[in-house]
Amino acid sequence: MRAMTPADVDAVLNIERAVQAYPWSRGNFTDALNHGYMCRVDEMDEEIRGYAILMPVLQEAELLNIGVAVGQQRKGVGRAMLLEMLDVASKKNMLRVFLEVRSANAAALALYRSAGFSEIGVRRGYYQNANGSEDAITMACELTGELNG
Numbered sequence: 001m002r003a004m005t006p007a008d009v010d011a012v013l014n015i016e017r018a019v020q021a022y023p024w025s026r027g028n029f030t031d032a033l034n035h036g037y038m039c040r041v042d043e044m045d046e047e048i049r050g051y052a053i054l055m056p057v058l059q060e061a062e063l064l065n066i067g068v069a070v071g072q073q074r075k076g077v078g079r080a081m082l083l084e085m086l087d088v089a090s091k092k093n094m095l096r097v098f099l100e101v102r103s104a105n106a107a108a109l110a111l112y113r114s115a116g117f118s119e120i121g122v123r124r125g126y127y128q129n130a131n132g133s134e135d136a137i138t139m140a141c142e143l144t145g146e147l148n149g
């Protein structure tokens, strides 16, 4: 994994548009870079396989986005990126990481649970979807220095 740069945004956007029903825009990614959020890509053989974005706020952080290219999913890339983000946050002395995930996103929910996240709340009808709306599950991972996975 390495830091995302503006030159990566095209490749990241291509993945994002392929894997998210409601993808981030180019502006969302460039804003994240410009704001100094922790933006990382997983690259192998000069091909970007995934990306993750963490927004620090004082001693807490929020995982804003994580995605893995369709052909690279279920090979451990997502877990490796997530654990790397938790490690970076831990080394910056952050206390916990939050995230929100669609209630129907079974893959992401399983990934987050396996990395030590617990459900702490539900936001009813938070996300738009094809049927109107769906709930957001809010999750948190306490950073104790002992990472799971």
Ligand SMILES: CC(C)(COP(=O)(O)OP(=O)(O)OC[C@H]1O[C@@H](n2cnc3c(N)ncnc32)[C@H](O)[C@@H]1OP(=O)(O)O)[C@@H](O)C(=O)NCCC(=O)NCCS
Pocket: 019, 020, 064, 065, 066, 067, 068, 069, 072, 073, 074, 075, 076, 077, 078, 079, 080, 101, 105, 106, 107, 108, 110, 111, 112, 114
């Ligand atoms: C969620 C996502 C990032 C997971 O990345 P990945 O590289 O495929 O995940 P990994 O291979 O590291 O899998 C880690 C764990 O996640 C869970 N998981 C991943 N894909 C899964 C699937 N299709 N079904 C059920 N569980 C799944 C499993 O618990 C898995 O552990 P295991 O392989 O030991 O069973 C990927 O599916 C993705 O990009 N999805 C679209 C974007 C998205 O939904 N992002 C999250 C919300 S912003």
